[in-house]
Amino acid sequence: MQITIIASGSGGNATLFASRGTRVLVDAGVGPRVLAQCLAAAATASALGSTSDCTSDCTSDCTSGSTSAWTPDAIVITHAHADHVGVAARYNKKHKIPIYASEATARAAHLGDPERVRLFSPREPFAIGALTFSPRPLPHDAAQVALVVDDGARRAALVTDLGEVPPGLLEHVAGCDVLMLESNYDEDMLDAGPYPQHLKRRILSARGHLSNAQACALLAALPGGTHTVALMHLSENNNRPDLALAAARDALLGKRARLLAAPPRGPLVLDTAPPPGAARAPLPARQLGLFPGM
Ligand SMILES: [Zn+2]
Numbered sequence: 624m625q626i627t628i629i630a631s632g633s634g635g636n637a638t639l640f641a642s643r644g645t646r647v648l649v650d651a652g653v654g655p656r657v658l659a660q661c662l663a664a665a666a667t668a669s670a671l672g673s674t675s676d677c678t679s680d681c682t683s684d685c686t687s688g689s690t691s692a693w694t695p696d697a698i699v700i701t702h703a704h705a706d707h708v709g710v711a712a713r714y715n716k717k718h719k720i721p722i723y724a725s726e727a728t729a730r731a732a733h734l735g736d737p738e739r740v741r742l743f744s745p746r747e748p749f750a751i752g753a754l755t756f757s758p759r760p761l762p763h764d765a766a767q768v769a770l771v772v773d774d775g776a777r778r779a780a781l782v783t784d785l786g787e788v789p790p791g792l793l794e795h796v797a798g799c800d801v802l803m804l805e806s807n808y809d810e811d812m813l814d815a816g817p818y819p820q821h822l823k824r825r826i827l828s829a830r831g832h833l834s835n836a837q838a839c840a841l842l843a844a845l846p847g848g849t850h851t852v853a854l855m856h857l858s859e860n861n862n863r864p865d866l867a868l869a870a871a872r873d874a875l876l877g878k879r880a881r882l883l884a885a886p887p888r889g890p891l892v893l894d895t896a897p898p899p900g901a902a903r904a905p906l907p908a909r910q911l912g913l914f915p916g917m
């Protein structure tokens with residue numbers, strides 16, 4: 624499975640998961656042109672031998688500038704905030720691809736032609752082609768889900784936009800090869816920063832965002848098996864990558880995990896293969912629910 628973080632933060636969120644011919648974009652906070660540019664940049668970097676990589680079936684069109692060559696097979700929306708769903712209706716209309724969302728998200732957001740909207744239950748796994756998505760509700764001021772994405776060989780978790788770590792989340796993400804976890808704000812920076820009080824209260828609340836310290840508490844409790852951690856959705860006003868990374872590095876001490884911070888605009892390509900010699904946690908049995916196949 625290949626993961627390309629296209630964008631992360633309040634300016635827009637989008638992450639592409641690709642495996643065995645299936646490409647699914649999680650969240651549509653950037654449009655097709657930015658997506659195409661990021662994937663082309665990732666493919667070019669890969670061709671030049673850097674750590675970036677590209678989806679295997681699109682390298683022939685890396686420099687064409689065409690957006691259709693980079694169109695995903697489907698989009699999964701985590702929740703109805705504009706930085707995650709803002710461009711979904713445009714993909715629906717222009718590229719005629721299915722948009723997957725929970726019923727609450729579909730009610731709260733404009734997803735485009737309802738004929739192409741597929742509803743998923745926030746607690747039931749569902750499959751799109753080669754990928755299985757296991758959602759779990761998160762506390763946020765919109766109906767939000769964490770997603771574990773599994774292609775049968777590797778598993779990755781995407782956990783952003785949560786005010787606190789709910790019971791059971793650690794078990795849900797345990798053993799994933801890759802964990803993408805929100806580390807939104809540094810408490811001191813938020814406190815001293817320019818945001819109005821009502822916005823600070825919203826971010827700090829149990830239905831707001833996850834602080835560096837809260838992310839670290841989860842990372843410290845993470846069992847073995849996760850070899851890569853990416854810090855996500857960093858605030859550009861209330862956080863700094865060096866602060867978030869330093870705190871997370873302490874929390875991960877002794878766990879031998881690679882640690883990165885996702886930039887507001889990618890591409891950031893994550894290697895889902897464990898480094899040589901890394902222990903692999905056994906995959907738990909998961910029951911498939913809706914949408915067996917495309
Ligand atoms: Zn967000």
Ligand SMILES: [Zn+2]
Pocket residue numbers: 702704763765784
């Ligand atoms: Zn949100």
